[in-house]
Amino acid sequence: MTHLHIPDGILPLRIWLPGLALALLVLVVSAWLTHRETRPKLAFQSSIGALMLAAMAIELPLGPLEYHLSLLGPVGVLLGPAAAFQVVFVVSAMLALVGHGGLTVVGWNALVLGAGAGIARPIARALSARFDPAVSMAAATACAQALSGALWVAVMLGGLRLVSRGRWLHDTGTPVLAALAAPLWAAGVVIETLVALGLGRFLQRVRPDLLPGRAPLPGKDLAR
């Protein structure tokens, strides 16, 4: 629901080029923000990126539908905004290289996913003062997924409106499509939140130091 599957050649240059330029700018800023971080952090970050890709390959059977996880919230909570943006950029680029979304929409994909992942950790950190870390992670995931899902719908509908130029989709179809996308968006928020709750509970029991606001365990602080 949060990954744009728009193939190359669909969106006009004036849409995809600014998206790509903005994503590259954010990428450079995020690289500058994290340039002092240790190499093990980069290795951990890459493991989380690979987990995000692996999770996308898992099909969760939910009645007649199958859902592919994005793990946006947990990635954002575990890595923080700057590192999470790098991860989602790498993930989007790798997906584009196997034809899942075009190369020209890598920028928008990174921005849509990165916006959600970017707000997750600050929210989780703010909530961790009052709630336990698992609930904080779940709430942060809900916000991250809601934001990314809304941006996904906005970019998809914007792209469709732009290419339809005054036809049915442009005039009356947009609200219909938005109404159809709303339940998918809501389902995405609920599913990712419940998964994040389970993930957060597990980490809280086993390695609470990986969650924000928790002190690192002695000798286990390489990923922070």
Add this chain to the structure above:
Amino acid sequence: MNALSSMDLIATAGRTPWHRASALSKIALALLILLLAVFTPSLSLLGVLFGVAVLLALSARVPVRLLLTAMAYPVAFALLFVLARWDGTWITPARILLRPLTCCVAVIWLMGSTPYPDVFAPLSRVLPRAVGDGLFLTYRALFDLIDRSGRLWRAIRLRGGAEGSARRRLSLAGEGLGTLVLYGFERSQRFYATMQLRGHSGRICGCRHYADVTPADLLTLAAAVGVILAAVTLWGRP
């Protein structure tokens, strides 16, 4: 993600002239096809580019089944845009469908004839170091985690984790993913220790063999010349 595994196998085990050509020349050719496909207003040029891309992929021994599977994906999503721009002619839908198909097949040819590290190495020269190195490390970790997540999923199903309410199933899935986060964390620490033991210099892929020119590059050059000639001839035509 099975497509990724298949393409990785084809890219490393293939023995066609395309596999012997340098990664840099193939990236340039794929980029040329991609840019022409995205920008050209000519349907006939798009048709030629699509034909060239398919020819490249088939001559690189990319399995037809994999190619068709990969092509089905952009077609499915392009159909939405075909409906959005439906004007009663076949020209507009053909243009909308051929663009993503050409780009997709060109990328499949590149990835099916070039091992990932050789594609990432030149990219890591222009991308920020964290991202360039991140591409390599993510790729290295990916297959391992895909295998593990597959095994984990089977174990969850066998132990009844796929039964019960949706809330229970999703929460269990999250706990299962937690074990993979931990595994990824421990793995990254081991990997870093190995990097240090091997004298890690600060850049993960310093290799330059992606630019090693071989006689097979003449073939890439010939294909590029053919594509440029087609573009010059057909650009202004419908």
